[in-house]
Amino acid sequence: MSKFDSYFLMQPADVVDYAREKVDRFAAGARLECAEIGDGNINYIFRVWEPQSEHSVVIKQAGPTARISDAFVLSTDRNRIEAEILMLGQLLAPGLVPQVYKYDEVMSCCVMEDLSDYVIMRRALIEHKTFPLFADHITTFMVNTLLLTSDVVLDHQKKKGMVKRYINPELCEITEDLVYTEPFNDYKGRNDVFAPNLEWVRQHVYGDAALRLEAAKLKFGFMTHAQALIHGDLHTGSIFIKPESTKVIDPEFAFYGPMGYDTGNIVANLIFAWANGDATLGDPLEREVFCGWAAKTLVEVVDQFNQKFLTAWPLHATEVFAREPGVDRWYLDNVLSDTAGVAGLEIFRRILGLAHVKDITSIADEGARVRAERICMQAGLQFIKQRARFRTGADFLQTLLRSAAEHPRL
């Protein structure tokens, strides 16, 4: 008999007991400490460590509702999905996700590598740290996890088994509402628009029926296009980073969806980082260093994704039609259109919707924040409406810089 024979939501003291009883990584009788270290919207994250040995693990538990709000009742099955996806990620993109030591179905928790020497990338970016290897790391992660789980590579019957295994109705519904719908019509009254931009938003977003039509098209794509096992929430808050290493975490939104959902999130969140630097760094040299890195990384992410995708395609493809001339380029072009569309959606949902990002909300000066939001949103309009024309990193960067030029500093 163990107190962990049936599910309950743990407190730090319970987690210490759990680590002693269930986790095979500490010396018998070791003194352990535990703290809840999570600040995400969904789950509870505990760090357990042995002060003497410096051994430590992270234990992530899913509650019956989202951490941020009891209004989101969620199946704890998301924790199984997360653990399995991390283990799969370790296979497909070695070193780019944390190691999972144990998954406990009863307690809906998983025990994994402690990344305390890493920082959440979004926080580092707000402090204007730069990560020269990030583009390389994240494009390897994306190409490997996306292309290798698609029908291009995977046996089609196995892939359908994976689609079934990772159907994720509840978390997909959150995305369908918060990313694909509410930013454009506020139909649940949950949007949270920065007041000085309200009139601009009414005119340029809520007043734009053509924009809603494009958002609708993208939404149907998200709901129906079972293309690859995507991460589903790949923003800079889901990435642990240090200069020499990048680890993608938090795949509980994973399901078979459009590849562009992951790539588009990376693009948009690099743009938020750029916008923050552009708005808050008074010193021109500091601004040039940080924004230059962000711009270069944006370009590299798209271009290296393209290059690695087209290189990996012939190496890994098993689908008999994949070798037909033009199929790879057609397939990639579709991913790139989705990338642009999703980058635009992510921009609007983070600026207008329920879940903001600190890159924008931490811009203290009102005029600077107004401008930063409009630069992002105007680029976002083009990403969504003209998504078929975005093919290279330069296409994305030019749109961003042109939007910035059209909004002169006050």
Next chain:
Amino acid sequence: MSKFDSYFLMQPADVVDYAREKVDRFAAGARLECAEIGDGNINYIFRVWEPQSEHSVVIKQAGPTARISDAFVLSTDRNRIEAEILMLGQLLAPGLVPQVYKYDEVMSCCVMEDLSDYVIMRRALIEHKTFPLFADHITTFMVNTLLLTSDVVLDHQKKKGMVKRYINPELCEITEDLVYTEPFNDYKGRNDVFAPNLEWVRQHVYGDAALRLEAAKLKFGFMTHAQALIHGDLHTGSIFIKPESTKVIDPEFAFYGPMGYDTGNIVANLIFAWANGDATLGDPLEREVFCGWAAKTLVEVVDQFNQKFLTAWPLHATEVFAREPGVDRWYLDNVLSDTAGVAGLEIFRRILGLAHVKDITSIADEGARVRAERICMQAGLQFIKQRARFRTGADFLQTLLRSAAEHPRL
């Protein structure tokens, strides 16, 4: 204890015992007779009847391999899918599918309405019978089963549960190979081309890299586009018909796929009927009556589908974006492009592939068959390559008639 406590493949004598023991539709001690009446590729179909009362049922059992060839090893789970889909069809499109009395998971069989007073539509069409109500019936069936199981109408979480429940890897793979791939590259050496057309096929089909590129695009759509719970094998051999009634049978290929797969199959199979009449009816009046009906029905199927789809959309849609102007038309246009693409694929696979149709193979005169096949295939080339331009019934018919005009009778 019953001999039906564990699975075995039944013979007619077993089916009589089964009907006595398990089917609650005959008087106790009734004398029953049974015959295997199936001629499909996949399953075993038994008719059981009581000569005195004229009561009868049909019992359909799934074997561990396809009836046509032991090379296709199939999960008997397809019988569950079929029984459930028929029951769902009765709800969504009342009267347009046979009633299911019982589904037996152990024996992988289902007991259903006997439609012996109906005929298989393909056979009737080869005898040049006409069915003036068919377009109305089949468009109601398609609009109701397709639109009402899509994200337009169904709660998105429920729909994902349905996607999961009806994942159908084995039967989808048959379609992926036989319909989407082999006709265009014969990569398994299973194609069966009518010898006098072999050179034409080498030149116009196997020699056409652009055609394979388009087939590849459509194939990825079939594998990834979880749009609606489609029938998956909706040709005229899957339809029981009499003048006043139409019943769609054999949904064991059902899964969440593109709507256009069903509509395109109907279009192609009406074209086969037309081509048969055009090739075999010597009497101009008889030809005009039958081919005129086939042509009119082709047009009506597309146009009534469009009209009913756009009428049903605002009545049933629950997706919040579905009411945005233009979404219905955009969505329908995509279905119509897929319809054209699939109509073309079905033409090639039935003329070049492993599974021919009698409409074509029963054309006894060699020259007439050569011509009929080329008329169909040339239309098929345009359906596939120019699929975005097919919007109305007239668009389809004009392409067929133009192709016919370019192949004068010898």
